[in-house]
Amino acid sequence: MAWTDAAARTALEMIFKAAVASADPRIVLARHLPEPPAGGRVVVVGAGKSAAVMAAAVEDAWPEVKLSGLVVTRYGHGHPTRRIEVLEASHPVPDAAGAAAAERILAAVEGLTPRDLVLFLVSGGGSALTTLPAPGLTLDALMAVNRALLASGATINEMNCIRRHLSAFSGGRLALAAAPARVVTLAISDVPGDDPAAIASGPTVPDPTSFAEARALVAHYRMDLPAAVRAHLEKAADETPKPGDPRLGAVDYRFIATPRMALEAAAQAARGFGLTPLILGDALEGEARELGKTMAGIALSASAHGHPLPAPCLLLSGGETTVTIGAEGGGRGGRNSESLLGCAVALAGAPGIWALMGDTDGIDGSEDNAGALITPDSLARARAAGMDPRAVLGRHDSYSLFAKLGDLLVTGPTLTNVNDLRAVLVA
Known part of the structure; x- marks a missing residue:
């Protein structure tokens, strides 16, 4: 030639x-779906740049399954759905719409039983789109953190370690809110190594990192963070759930597309x-x-x-x-x-x-x-x-x-x- x-x-x-x-959810998602529960509820939630089209793919694959829920995606990344609500928020710098979406997702999975299924649809961008401050922090403070992270030179895994320890949503906290329901995560990976804890900062999986590691990264990259954020990291009062935590149950995490x-x-x-x-x-x-x-x-x-x-x-x-x-x-x-x-x-x-x-x-x-x-x-x-x-x-x-x-x-x-x-x- x-x-x-x-x-x-x-x-x-x-x-x-x-x-x-090869990573289009409309083509690849259906084959990874679990069996719907017999008699239980199906709640579909999600976050990421692909969340809306992933939700539409679930609806197409399960036309007869009774389901409800909501997902949040980046502005301009919406896609028509029939039963699952689609919200939009800011990325890469978070906004109030994303914080409100994270609160609504947590509320949607509360009060479930072991017979119910929570299907979490996650893709790149999920961290910024569900930036919900930990108690004592504000959205403005986390927005300042996000700007510092993006300018720091830190890797995506390092950024997510810090984010998980400032969040009320990430680092396994969504799975805690959904317990004792079964949680199945369908993921499109956008992180090196396909680490579930790093994708959208791991809302449904245990967090292997600690407050001490987050503080060390802040020091290493000399990040200028708000005083309230530094105090929160130093206090380390509410550690994320770790591997083996019985509250999370068995982790069912399925990759539908990877680099x-x-x-x-x-x-x-x-x-x-x-x-x-x-x-x-x-x-x-x-x-x-x-x-x-x-x-x-x-x-x-x-x-x-x-x-x-x-x-x-x-x-x-x-x-x-x-x-x-x-x-x-x-x-x-x-x-x-x-x-x-x-x-x-x-x-x-x-x-x-x-x-x-x-x-x-x-x-x-x-x-x-x-x-x-x-x-x-x-x-x-x-x-x-x-x-x-x-x-x-x-x-x-x-x-x-x-x-x-x-x-x-x-x-x-x-x-x-x-x-x-x-x-x-x-x-």
Whole structure:
């Protein structure tokens, strides 16, 4: 196959779409449902960017089952449902609507019996969408914490450790509220390693972390947190339920989509274009621009030496990187566009290499794009447009560069989320 810019763009976009489709709840959820209870109630609750479409998938799979409940999703991520109420709230910075939704979800699962079933539908974004302050804290304080977390450089698992110890909803507290009902969680994973305690901060599973660990992370990243939050962490009066806590009962946690599944779907699509895929990992973390640089180095090795595999090939990775913003602040751009610009700078215009990096939920950070694409002449086109790619990278303004080049990947909300997908095509 003759690899032109147009052919490479088409292939990369189709591969990205295949990964997203593999995590579509309308396709994959039904096979993971438990048997409905005989004679008991079914209460469906949920939180995350995919919560509304997951609720609709439950309704379609159980047309004759009597059920009720509500889910909360991000503004603009709603989906029509018939029996399950859909609420919307803010993400990534929480708001009062999310706190109210968390309170209503807790109320919906109270007073149940062992004959009843609580079906919890969880996906990425659930933490921010159910930010319910622990006693003695305010929503304003948790909003300040969330901003500090997003700017800290902490990993998603580290962020969720802190969130769980400031919440009245996360860290197993939803499962405690639902006891003694049976709780089954259907999850779309967006975290490295698919740790149930990290997905939406684990509302239905035991919390293996402690207040002491949360305090250590705050100190390590030198987070400037409100005094009331620091006092709450120091007091450590209401520890989350730990593994083995009898109040939670047997944990039934089922993954319906994960980053690894999406990467496998992307690899299969790559083979259809005559590319040999190599999955470098589904849980790669670190500074976004540095991971982009690393993927560029592997691509250059494949192009020049045929290692770790010969061209034509596709290098794939998943996971969630971080962007650490310095005191000078930053421009516009999410972790995928920043990682991609770091990759482009490292490639330095090498011929025969194209790349796409995007968030499978369709939203890269807080912008309107899923990510972006690069071609061998991206840097030259940027300079011709009066932009210095290295300077743009230094001020975290990758969105502006790719917007000027017309190389943003814009999908709109995909209503699923299995984290980031990075694909580098070496011809």
